[in-house]
Amino acid sequence: DVKVTQSSRYLVKRTGEKVFLECVQDMDHENMFWYRQDPGLGLRLIYFSYDVKMKEKGDIPEGYSVSREKKERFSLILESASTNQTSMYLCASSPAETGPSPLHFGNGTRLTVT
Amino acid sequence: ILNVEQSPQSLHVQEGDSTNFTCSFPSSNFYALHWYRWETAKSPKALFVMTLNGDEKKKGRISATLNTKEGYSYLYIKGSQPEDSATYLCALYTGGFKTIFGAGTRLFVKA
Numbered sequence: 001d002v003k004v005t006q007s008s009r010y011l012v013k014r015t016g017e018k019v020f021l022e023c024v025q026d027m028d029h030e031n032m033f034w035y036r037q038d039p040g041l042g043l044r045l046i047y048f049s050y051d052v053k054m055k056e057k058g059d060i061p062e063g064y065s066v067s068r069e070k071k072e073r074f075s076l077i078l079e080s081a082s083t084n085q086t087s088m089y090l091c092a093s094s095p096a097e098t099g100p101s102p103l104h105f106g107n108g109t110r111l112t113v114t
Numbered sequence: 115i116l117n118v119e120q121s122p123q124s125l126h127v128q129e130g131d132s133t134n135f136t137c138s139f140p141s142s143n144f145y146a147l148h149w150y151r152w153e154t155a156k157s158p159k160a161l162f163v164m165t166l167n168g169d170e171k172k173k174g175r176i177s178a179t180l181n182t183k184e185g186y187s188y189l190y191i192k193g194s195q196p197e198d199s200a201t202y203l204c205a206l207y208t209g210g211f212k213t214i215f216g217a218g219t220r221l222f223v224k225a
Contacts, residue, residue: 004157009155031211041217042118042203042215042217042218043205043215044215045212048211056211090157090158100145100163100165100207102148102205106157107155107157108157
């Protein structure tokens with residue numbers, strides 16, 4: 001079974017801090033994604049990566065960056081955290097030729113920015 | 115932009131009740147519709163992948179149908195159990211790296 005592991009379940013950070021959210025998958029998947037989930041809204045794509053060192057903006061990339069130095073690891077970086085980045089963050093992965101196959105998600109990181 | 119609507123937003127049922135909820139979309143410009151179950155403190159897990167109009171999938175007490183012509187998919191749970199309590203997400207895979215998610219239906223099953 002695919003395992004996607006997010007390093008923290010809960011995080012509390014202060015406004016202006018630099019925040020790193022880490023995600024590791026163990027199934028050799030090429031594609032990795034970062035989503036955020038807010039009440040009343042569907043999951044929204046922040047960034048994705050289809051290969052090591054490759055990254056693409058999703059629908060809401062502002063205020064975020066990502067890093068993929070190794071195939072199994074995809075990091076989301078908040079350069080200067082703001083209160084409107086308080087949210088649930090979900091990492092996901094999928095194989096290269098995913099077609100209609102579903103995504104494999106981590107358990108999520110609930111980030112609070114005060 | 116394709117919009118995915120799920121209704122109701124939340125649902126409270128008694129153990130043993132059968133229930134269903136809806137995912138609706140304005141057009142059939144997608145390759146697959148996914149249903150996920152997301153239990154508290156766990157990861158969303160795929161339940162079904164629907165790809166054809168008239169597609170119907172079943173897993174135990176849970177089943178799903180897809181009607182692309184009318185623009186909806188239904189998820190049915192027969193004889194709800196407390197362990198069915200979760201948020202059920204509908205998502206449309208539109209190709210490439212793009213999946214559009216609905217806001218989910220939160221189901222509470224009371225013992």
